[in-house]
Amino acid sequence: MALALRPLHHRHLLRLLPRPTSLSTSAPPPSPRELLRIERILHNPGAAAQTTQPQEHQRAAADRLRLLLHSTGGLTDAESTSLLRRLPGTHTHPRLGRLLQELAGLRLPGGEIKAALASDLDGLLSMDPGEPSRLLEFLAELRGRKAVKDQILAHGTLRAAVAARRRVELLHARGLTRHDALRVLAAEPRALLYSLEDVERKVEFLVSTMGFEVRWLVQYPEFLGVNLDKWIIPRHNVVEHLKSVGGLGDPVEMKHYVRLSRRRFYNMFVKPYPECEKIFGGLVREREEMVRQGHPTGLWKLFKPVKHERTQEDLENMKLLVGSLR
Numbered sequence: 001m002a003l004a005l006r007p008l009h010h011r012h013l014l015r016l017l018p019r020p021t022s023l024s025t026s027a028p029p030p031s032p033r034e035l036l037r038i039e040r041i042l043h044n045p046g047a048a049a050q051t052t053q054p055q056e057h058q059r060a061a062a063d064r065l066r067l068l069l070h071s072t073g074g075l076t077d078a079e080s081t082s083l084l085r086r087l088p089g090t091h092t093h094p095r096l097g098r099l100l101q102e103l104a105g106l107r108l109p110g111g112e113i114k115a116a117l118a119s120d121l122d123g124l125l126s127m128d129p130g131e132p133s134r135l136l137e138f139l140a141e142l143r144g145r146k147a148v149k150d151q152i153l154a155h156g157t158l159r160a161a162v163a164a165r166r167r168v169e170l171l172h173a174r175g176l177t178r179h180d181a182l183r184v185l186a187a188e189p190r191a192l193l194y195s196l197e198d199v200e201r202k203v204e205f206l207v208s209t210m211g212f213e214v215r216w217l218v219q220y221p222e223f224l225g226v227n228l229d230k231w232i233i234p235r236h237n238v239v240e241h242l243k244s245v246g247g248l249g250d251p252v253e254m255k256h257y258v259r260l261s262r263r264r265f266y267n268m269f270v271k272p273y274p275e276c277e278k279i280f281g282g283l284v285r286e287r288e289e290m291v292r293q294g295h296p297t298g299l300w301k302l303f304k305p306v307k308h309e310r311t312q313e314d315l316e317n318m319k320l321l322v323g324s325l326r
Helices: 002-016 032-043 052-073 077-085 094-105 112-119 121-125 131-140 146-152 157-173 178-187 196-209 221-225 228-245 254-258 262-270 276-280 284-293 299-303 312-325
Strands: none
Touching: 052 077, 052 094, 052 112, 094 131, 112 121, 112 157, 121 157, 131 157, 131 178, 157 178, 157 196, 178 221, 196 221, 196 228, 221 254, 228 254, 228 262, 228 276, 254 262, 262 276
């Protein structure tokens, strides 16, 4: 009986479909999938209303995030809406809500969260809950010269934390663990003062041009704290020239690039080979001779006191003065 009624049921559904117009008399019949969809709608009229529930849930989650952004960062409704539109597909994620709650609990100075959002929105909101607290603790325990630390924290601790995370992720992408990357930054805080592009350029030069592995940064973090163009590249060019002419007996290690002073590197690698002086960055020997020379020859004569002739009258006046003192 059920098998006999099934064709009748399909014919009943066919009557519900709009009939083709005279211009489309050769339209194909509806597919079985379309028939099942119509049957589902007829038997469950509330299905269309249920589709609005996820939208209402997303709207409520977005409202909660706006309140958190207002209470945490001091953003207006318009600024919060604009910010959430820049994060498609992520504004309803519960991770962002937990992150904002953590930032609110850090009790940062007013306006610092808003400034961090304005400077690096993706860098701040891409953090996992717990990362801001750990990075702020890392910055509080940072050692080094006070001038360097003050310059790192000049724009706020939260922006410094975002900058530190950017560099940690960069070093992690090049092969270091995040723990080792934090060790490198702790040993060489000057790496936080260089831009992210400069740090990436240094790592690329270390690996691709110099042929060292990135793990050497853990032992010699000073590489990220010196100027690449003024410190590393001239030394590398000298070493490459000496390799080409067979002037190196022992292999050059990483310490020769970062831990030797300029004078010591000059005396060891440049001074025995005069052609390396221009490669190293100028005629250093002539500069040193000019510094040692000091004043030009004969200049001491200008500082000789002027002699005045003594007359008989001057002698008598001096005798009278000495006699009056007795």
